Amino acid sequence: MFKITNKKKLAPNIFEMQIEVSLIAKKAQPGQFIILKVDEFGERIPLTIAGTEKDNITIVFQAVGVSTIRLSQKAKGEFLMDIAGPLGRPTEIERFGKVACIGGGVGIAELLPVAKGLKKTGNIVISIIGSRTKELIIYEEELKSISDELYITTDNGSYGRKGFVTDVLKEFLELVKDNKGLDRVYAVGPVKMMERVCKLTAPKKIKTIVSLNSILVDGTGMCGSCRVEVGGQTKFVCVDGPEFDGSLVNFKELEARQLLFKEQEECALRAKGIKI
């Protein structure tokens, strides 16, 4: 059993939780994730390790379905049943030069440890974060403190610039001809956002790493649930990823596979009497 040592609501339906799990906290690197089970009736869900401090890891999650809603109902001082990790390959962090770190929605929290790592290694970090509305922008101060430049977008213009993270990226890419371009792009967020980022960077041949969120079950490369096509080959997000070269990812297949259990997920919500 693992103790919840802190819990905070960051935005509507988005929660930050610290959990005491010292072995994972000691080993975790940016880009890695855990699989947790809330209690004996729970399913296994993957969540990125958004940070570590002493014996604690931080997770940030959006309550979107039965498991994340049940997790959000847990309070500080309560316990979670199982946590496995750190899982997945860590982010490749080197001195690349100028890196755009792009996060959408709850992906902003997943971006933070990567952006921190890139800054610490001597990169110029341009963070571009976006959400639907102002209330859903998280970790603004944290990212500002480690970014050379921070740009914020909201779909409805309620904060920052009206539009999408890709609008800001497009402007940066237009500077490439002046030799002020980007050396690498890192993107994490909704599949459509990552796909659009890659469409912009591919013609400029800027290496773009995306963190994929396919449906994970065992997390050990055995069940095949998380498979994605990357460069014409089958890869498993849990053990080969979660990060891949975005120019090679079959986003259409990924998007379709994310919806595989939609009916069952809605049925589970109805059974619990939950409306989202």
Ligand code: FAD
């Ligand atoms: P459900 O109603 O069961 O599902 C809602 C949607 O979530 C589904 O349609 C599907 O697209 C997705 N989903 C459902 N089950 C899974 C599963 N077992 N694995 C992956 N996706 C699933 N979310 C966060 O809020 N914060 C994070 O830091 C985060 N990190 C992730 C890291 C990785 C490597 C992956 C693969 C996913 C991550 N996710 C993260 C997504 C998170 O796992 C899902 O939102 C969660 O499992 C939904 O469970 P649910 O029962 O609440 O919702």
Ligand code: FES
């Ligand atoms: Fe089963 Fe990746 S979750 S193979």
Ligand code: MG
């Ligand atoms: Mg579920």
